[in-house]
Amino acid sequence: MTQDEAKALVGKRAAEMVESGMRVGLGTGSTSVAFIKALGARVQAEGLKIRCVASSDSSTELGRSLGMDVVTLEELPELDLYIDGADEVAISPNGEFYLIKGGGAALLREKIVASAAEKFICVVDQSKMVPKLGKFPLPVEIIKMARPLVERRLADLGLNPVLRRKKDDSGPVLTDEQNYLLDCHCGVIEDPEETAAEIRSIVGVVEHGLFLGMASKVLIAGENGVEEREA
Numbered sequence: 001m002t003q004d005e006a007k008a009l010v011g012k013r014a015a016e017m018v019e020s021g022m023r024v025g026l027g028t029g030s031t032s033v034a035f036i037k038a039l040g041a042r043v044q045a046e047g048l049k050i051r052c053v054a055s056s057d058s059s060t061e062l063g064r065s066l067g068m069d070v071v072t073l074e075e076l077p078e079l080d081l082y083i084d085g086a087d088e089v090a091i092s093p094n095g096e097f098y099l100i101k102g103g104g105a106a107l108l109r110e111k112i113v114a115s116a117a118e119k120f121i122c123v124v125d126q127s128k129m130v131p132k133l134g135k136f137p138l139p140v141e142i143i144k145m146a147r148p149l150v151e152r153r154l155a156d157l158g159l160n161p162v163l164r165r166k167k168d169d170s171g172p173v174l175t176d177e178q179n180y181l182l183d184c185h186c187g188v189i190e191d192p193e194e195t196a197a198e199i200r201s202i203v204g205v206v207e208h209g210l211f212l213g214m215a216s217k218v219l220i221a222g223e224n225g226v227e228e229r230e231a
């Protein structure tokens with residue numbers, strides 16, 4: 001199975017978990033695109049009645065293009081379910097899911113929408129499962145003018161921050177909230193709770209990509225189909 005096939009499979013399985021009447025948070029990234037497409041297909045084929053809030057402008061546009069009712073968090077402040085991908089998933093010593101998110105620059109809105117939901121189901125392919133977080137650079141969203149200060153503080157913590165630039169190198173990536181991203185090449189994160197607290201304490205940091213204990217279920221697509229794991 002290719003990675004794209006795995007994403008399509010897990011996206012479809014997640015879409016099957018949505019019931020009519022639900023208020024649903026839409027994630028961002030390629031796995032979430034597979035989920036949103038599968039959910040849109042159900043809305044069109046079955047007339048599923050759902051209302052959604054999306055975690056990025058791109059997911060808002062995709063959902064609406066598929067005929068889904070995508071509104072703002074102001075209009076729909078409480079959600080039943082949030083479904084989104086991750087860049088890495090590890091299991092903490094006490095059985096919680098630890099995630100790194102933000103590879104698609106949407107971590108801030110993702111954390112906000114996930115926090116508004118009663119339940120967060122994470123959808124990944126097998127390649128995202130790791131024993132410990134940190135191979136994938138940890139994204140940190142920062143206020144633009146604070147960059148020199150935050151970079152220095154993150155470097156002092158040994159987190160090796162690098163400003164994320166556009167693929168064509170025409171300038172820094174801006175998030176939907178018009179902030180910069182620093183990707184921290186920290187290597188293995190031994191204590192994610194401590195790292196999260198250290199990063200959070202730096203003035204100018206808006207949010208970081210550690211989602212600790214937020215997802216209650218992870219759907220993992222692999223050669224044998226989709227495995228479900230509960231926290």
Ligand SMILES: O=C[C@H](O)[C@H](O)[C@H](O)COP(=O)(O)O
Pocket residue numbers: 027028029030031032084085086087100101102103104105106107110
């Ligand atoms: O900012 C983006 C998100 O956190 C994505 O959910 C994450 O990067 C995973 O994306 P993908 O499903 O494309 O691997």
